[in-house]
Amino acid sequence: MGHVDVTLPDGGTQQLGAGLSLSDLVRQIDADLDGRVVAARLDGEGVDLSTVPPAGAKVELVLMDSREGLSILRHSTAHLMAAAVQELYPEAKFAIGPPVEDGFYYDIDLPRPVSVEDLPVIEERMRVLQAQRLPYVRVEMPVDEALGLMKARGQTYKVEILETIRRHGTSRPDAVEELGGEAEAGGVVSFYQTHSFLDLCRGPHVPDTSFLRTFKLTHIAGAYWRGNERNPMLTRLYGTAFPTQEALERHLYRLEEAKRRDHRRVGRELDLFSIEEEIGPGLVLWHPKGALIREIIETFWRREHRRRGYQLVYTPHVARAHLWDVSGHLSWYQENMFSGMEIEGQEYLVKPMNCPFHILIYRSHTRSYRDLPFRLGELGTVYRYERSGVLHGLLRVRGFTQDDAHIFCRPEQLESEVADALELALAMLRAFGFPEHHLVLSVSDPNQMAKYAGSEEEWRRAESALERVLEKSGIAFDRVKGEAAFYGPKIDVSLVDVLGRWWQCGTIQVDFNMPDRFDLGYIGEDGRSHRPLMVHRALLGSLERFFGILIEHHGGAFPLWLAPVQVAILPVAERHEPYAQHVAERLDAAGVRVQIDDRNEKVGYRIRQAEVTKVPYIVVVGDREVEAHLVSVRERGRHERGAMPLETLLDELREMVHPPGTGSAL
RNA sequence: GCCGGCGUAGCUCAGUGGUAGAGCAGCUGAUUCGUAAUCAGCAGGUCGGGAGUUCAACUCUCCCCGCCGGCUCCA
CATH class of the missing domain: 3.30.980.10 (Threonyl-trna Synthetase; Chain A, domain 2)
Structure with missing residues (x-):
């Protein structure tokens, strides 16, 4: 009987008797592997263990616990x-x-x-x-x-x-x-x-x-x-x-953990938001605590945008059908739009997107090349018809607020504008506690160039600009052919949450279509009119969806700067209330959101309440604290830190209660 | 939209054709308390909506509304 030599992935070789299968090979290498190897790769091709390998084959064993x-x-x-x-x-x-x-x-x-x-x-x-x-x-x-x-x-x-x-x-x-x-x-x-x-x-x-x-x-x-x-x-x-x-x-534990963090459950328990049948599916009520968190997010968002040269605007919720005709939405997006209403013989439609409004702001003046890049940002509320079966809590809704912006620029400015937008997107996500991201570049399908708006030359230049931005960022990205929208290539930004799930939030899209439809122009250095490039971009996506993701990521235990109540103050008995009031005033003056819980309950009960509602800091004041002018501090998650001077706590909180920086501002 | 499941008090859930229940939350009172639930009392429901079957419907049937899990990650 002859034999065959097979090469193993570690480079070694094994002799296998002629006619023997890969199962025999496994037993021959190591009896312990028997039962743990489920299949093999022969010269890269997946095969059953019953396969009899030919001489000189390269064999890799596939272990049961590998992917x-x-x-x-x-x-x-x-x-x-x-x-x-x-x-x-x-x-x-x-x-x-x-x-x-x-x-x-x-x-x-x-x-x-x-x-x-x-x-x-x-x-x-x-x-x-x-x-x-x-x-x-x-x-x-x-x-x-x-x-x-x-x-x-x-x-x-x-x-x-x-x-x-x-x-x-x-x-x-x-x-x-x-x-x-x-x-x-x-x-x-x-x-x-x-x-x-x-x-x-x-x-x-x-x-x-x-x-x-x-x-x-x-x-x-x-x-x-x-x-x-x-x-x-x-x-x-x-x-x-x-x-x-x-x-x-x-x-199964992971599934339970996901269930525990479910934003619909946490949102109800912490009284953050609700969706009421009487209002309609996919339409969100932001309750006071949720609204407070949103306000903090929005304030942070506006600050970061102003720092980077965006001008912030407000636009209406409805517009005449004619506008949506010019923008093209009536022909390619109508099935996602809420149906129209007639006012004075004119048809009006609720906006599914903010871009036409921003475009008209751009077009309200003659623009010079000196005005570019022209960046308009808006937390713009839009309504889209989503089929009833796809609605899901805050993650898929019918009315939502996009953190939208449109950048009008000259072709040679595209690359740096996209780079800045990407940098801002990543900085924002990091600030909210998402250090890990995934980037996808969607480009055209070269075999179907006819279906795209814009010239092949424009596409080539835009796609290579986006690709250079991604390469310079140093972050790995996928490049997907044929995934671009008909109007331009794009970069999508996903965050990775604490359970390892991916959520696409940000998107940066070049648009060759709208500037043509609205006949946009700017006067160049040569005194002639030129067509600007337009970039749509959203960083968080929609505030509703992002809030849902944020709730699940943190399990409702928001970082200090986002917590609706940052410090709960618990006077042990009624006689400690004046001192509790004093402590509250000092914290409040330092910009800390405090709440005194002076309900007629034992301290243990109120501590439990504060823990259950995920308050980051708990301050207990009783006889000892009043006497020595101290506060007894406890941090969310069972850390009892003992008594300390109020000043010490203030020093610790002063910085952390405010939004974080986002690194390099322009 | 489609398939399957579900809908009882603010929340979580019992209740299989015969007078709607519990715990938590709420309110009132007592208690003044030291690091994850003090005690007692009270109040709270057209049983998602409508129609039908029945002497009788939360319960059975039909329609509607809403919610949940899904709806090409390569035979």
Whole structure:
């Protein structure tokens, strides 16, 4: 018997007896790895462990707890779930069942509706199957044969997928370019057999069900076939799987943590905002404490913008239909606009965006090149019709205030304007406690230049200006082709919150369309009229949404400068109230937001109240403090710091109660 | 919008066809208290809205409103 030499990722080689599989290789390398390796990569291609490697192959083992291994584990679990569903519902038709961020799902066309009560039944069936140590057997066959097989089994969705594959050589024709062509039309496809469930699937999979450790079916949702609402609605069964019980428990804990921080819950508990059915969905009431935080955010925002040469404006909430016709909103945005109202025979529409108003301010005078860059900022409230199913607390609403600005500049000023806007965006986010960001550059699709406003030359210059800004920033960014709006390329800024979630907030967009539509101009050094460039930008996005994110990030325990009540003062008994009043006045004079809690309750009760409402500082004053002119300080989160002179506390608070700086101002 | 679930007091939730309940919050009183809930009493609900079935509906049916989880992260 001969043997083959395989190369391992560490550069070493292993000899493997001819005809032996990768499973044998794993056992040969280290018996401890057996069961922890779920699949392998052969020369970069994912394969099952049952594969027999050819001589000279480069082998990488995929461990269960790696990102890739976890996906395979979940994907295999999705097949197990499908096998269980097929047993319980023989007429079920299967669509797709991929692994996702937190687990996996399978979209299934079921003969009757199922609810969460059915999940334990399916899960139980899965456990029975799992215990049988069923193998995942790979079967390859020509596309035509596969089509015949799936047609015979009535698996209409699989038939559709196979027809796409036959036509395009891949299941996703739009991705052909990225994948570099993939298989030739009329090629071979693979199936995986688990118990009686045979599924069209590229793989790889774990060798058998004993590799699956701990899984849980989580919820059910509807999902359109191929995400298109003209297609039939399928039942999507969600589940998750992990290599260990502890990992599953960590995941469940994280979900609970997210629930604890949910801004809808915290917003109610801390009395920050509400959304009332009588007013309408997606329309927000800012209660006094929430409004106070918003006011602090807005004041900070205005200060930072003035420092950087923005001029702040106010504009109306409605405008004549004609304006929206000129701006083009009526033709490409009308379905998102609140319907119009008629006044004196004229139709008026509620604004979904602020740009036309800012443009008219620009156009209200003849502008000279000396006026540029001309930066207009506004906390502008807009209304947009969002479909009822997508509304979500403060994060997706119908009425919201954008921290909007429009910059009119000369082409040669574009790069520095975008750089300044990006710098401001990042500085603002850092100030609110978000040090980590993600940047995405969206550029045109060179194959579809016809659909874009502006010339190819303008696009090329703008895109390279944005790209240079990003490169100089030193922050990693993704460049996505074809994601630009028809009117110009853009940079999107996402923040990363304490739970590691990404939230897109900021956006900086070049616009080649509006200046043309409104025929904007400026007089250049040559005395002739030129078209200015226009940049739309928002940093926080919308105040409503940003507030929601901020609540969840801090779990309601806002940093000192944002806390609606910064210091709670608790007199131990009635006779200490005059002293409490004195302390409050001193703090108030230093710009600290204080509240005396002199309710007829024990100190412990009031401390609990202050802790529960996330007040950052608690000051207790009783006989000892009155006598020695001290304050007893306690910080949010159970730190009792003992008595200190009022001056000491004042010194500590004086700086921190105010908004932070944002570094380099212009 | 669509699929599934939910809607009882300000909040969290019991109540499976026969006179609407609890805890917290609120109000009143007592207590004057030292670092995460003092005690007692009172008040609070067209059971999301409307129609129907029934001797009788929070409970069963239908319509509407709202909320929650989702609606292509490559077969």
